Amino acid sequence: MSINNFLEAFIKRESLFKNKAALQSSYIPEEIPHREEQMTLIAKVLAPCLRMERPSNLFIYGKTGSGKTLTVQNTIKQIELIAKREQIPVKFIYINCKLKKVADTEYRLIAEITRFFGREIPPTGLPTDEVYKIFYRTIERENQIIILILDEIDQLVKKVGDEIIYNLTRINTELKNSKLGIIGISNDVMFADNLDPRVKSSLSEEELVFPSYNAIQIQDILKKRSSESIKEGVMEEGVIAKCAAYAAREHGDARRALELLRVAVELAERKTLQHVTLKELDEAEDKIEKDRVLDMVVAQPRQFQLILYTIILISEKSKTESLFTGDVYDLYKTLCGKTNLRPLTQRRVSDVIGEFDISGIINARVISKGRYGRTREIKLVTGEHITAKIKTLLENIFNA
DNA sequence: CGAGATTCATGTGAAGTATACCTTTAGGCTTAA
DNA sequence: AAGCCTAAAGGTATACTTCACATGAATCTCGTA
Numbered sequence: 516m517s518i519n520n521f522l523e524a525f526i527k528r529e530s531l532f533k534n535k536a537a538l539q540s541s542y543i544p545e546e547i548p549h550r551e552e553q554m555t556l557i558a559k560v561l562a563p564c565l566r567m568e569r570p571s572n573l574f575i576y577g578k579t580g581s582g583k584t585l586t587v588q589n590t591i592k593q594i595e596l597i598a599k600r601e602q603i604p605v606k607f608i609y610i611n612c613k614l615k616k617v618a619d620t621e622y623r624l625i626a627e628i629t630r631f632f633g634r635e636i637p638p639t640g641l642p643t644d645e646v647y648k649i650f651y652r653t654i655e656r657e658n659q660i661i662i663l664i665l666d667e668i669d670q671l672v673k674k675v676g677d678e679i680i681y682n683l684t685r686i687n688t689e690l691k692n693s694k695l696g697i698i699g700i701s702n703d704v705m706f707a708d709n710l711d712p713r714v715k716s717s718l719s720e721e722e723l724v725f726p727s728y729n730a731i732q733i734q735d736i737l738k739k740r741s742s743e744s745i746k747e748g749v750m751e752e753g754v755i756a757k758c759a760a761y762a763a764r765e766h767g768d769a770r771r772a773l774e775l776l777r778v779a780v781e782l783a784e785r786k787t788l789q790h791v792t793l794k795e796l797d798e799a800e801d802k803i804e805k806d807r808v809l810d811m812v813v814a815q816p817r818q819f820q821l822i823l824y825t826i827i828l829i830s831e832k833s834k835t836e837s838l839f840t841g842d843v844y845d846l847y848k849t850l851c852g853k854t855n856l857r858p859l860t861q862r863r864v865s866d867v868i869g870e871f872d873i874s875g876i877i878n879a880r881v882i883s884k885g886r887y888g889r890t891r892e893i894k895l896v897t898g899e900h901i902t903a904k905i906k907t908l909l910e911n912i913f914n915a
Numbered sequence: 916c917g918a919g920a921t922t923c924a925t926g927t928g929a930a931g932t933a934t935a936c937c938t939t940t941a942g943g944c945t946t947a948a
Numbered sequence: 949a950a951g952c953c954t955a956a957a958g959g960t961a962t963a964c965t966t967c968a969c970a971t972g973a974a975t976c977t978c979g980t981a
């Protein structure tokens with residue numbers, strides 16, 4: 516079939532979607548099922564800002580895909596609406612702390628916040644307290660309430676310590692015109708326990724836990740969203756139930772379930788099918804995982820990619836045996852010679868492996884082999900054919 | 916045989932270095948009066 | 949003389965290196981039964 520034919524056919528064929536946007540992760544639905552309680556609490560905590568009072572800081576936990584971000588955003592949207600109508604100067608700033616090169620250090624976080632007020636901050640070069648001063652001045656220019664939402668705050672604190680949060684909460688004492696409230700969102704339930712008690716008490720003046728969804732609730736969510744976004748009768752019997760079951764298996768991650776559904780329909784559409792069957796669902800699960808990992812790999816710096824490549828090579832050779840930092844480093848060094856890359860030190864490589872572990876591409880555990888020293892035991896966590904995909908991808912990068 | 920010492924390979928923290936980028940300042944040149 | 953541009957000076961954050969010490973269980977050592 517020529518491309519032209521394909522495109523013609525594509526236009527004539529009816530889409531299986533009614534409103535695809537409703538399945539995308541950026542979509543904020545009008546209603547969030549099973550989260551009424553949490554929404555009211557957030558609203559109660561934040562409400563004082565409509566009277567120009569500083570709301571209590573709020574700390575939220577819950578596993579990924581339990582609706583934390585969505586619920587917060589929805590509540591904010593409503594408050595913003597009222598604030599706008601009543602001309603109350605409330606400003607919400609949402610920042611995801613996980614994003615590399617955006618908000619993963621103290622400097623970058625403050626710089627990023629300040630950027631929300633239209634003030635450009637150079638990527639490096641200024642002293643950090645200078646950036647703080649710019650931040651003060653910018654928000655003090657006008658009388659306003661600022662609510663700062665720090666998503667995945669655990670990642671940030673894990674990397675640079677809890678002093679930032681302390682500084683941020685303390686800013687209020689120095690502000691005259693404006694007021695700052697903080698909402699921290701964390702996936703890690705244990706996170707708060709490792710905080711400095713002072714920081715902890717000031718951050719979690721109010722606390723809120725999002726329980727994971729169970730299978731029935733997920734199914735509920737899926738039904739609701741799919742009726743909004745997908746045409747009637749497209750989903751074959753049992754597909755949604757299966758989709759919910761997949762998600763429930765993963766501690767009730769609703770985001771994942773919705774993505775699964777979307778991709779499954781997309782796949783069916785691409786195959787010019789009229790219905791989505793369980794087969795597409797399985798393929799979708801595979802595709803999502805593959806895309807997620809591959810995107811992550813592509814985004815890594817060269818050195819990181821080469822280290823990952825080494826790990827894949829070694830784990831291929833010795834399928835069952837565990838592999839250790841030393842082996843990786845040796846092979847990595849020789850590969851560096853071939854690729855014309857200056858090898859990093861073992862110290863650094865050790866850190867890189869640690870970072871891979873955090874990002875979830877590999878699994879690295881520090882073990883002691885007794886008489887034979889101490890090292891990290893490294894395992895790939897991706898499935899075999901995905902690993903193969905990564906490998907060819909990396910080979911292309913290094914041959915080019 | 917078992918408790919304690921030893922050992923190995925690398926984890927990990929602190930301090931130092933290179934690089935890239937920022938602001939300030941001091942010329943040096945141009946321009947207008 | 950005032951204004952503007954440029955380059956050097958002095959400063960910072962970040963990624964990485966260097967140095968030095970910490971770790972923890974398998975193995976070894978040696979005293980004891």
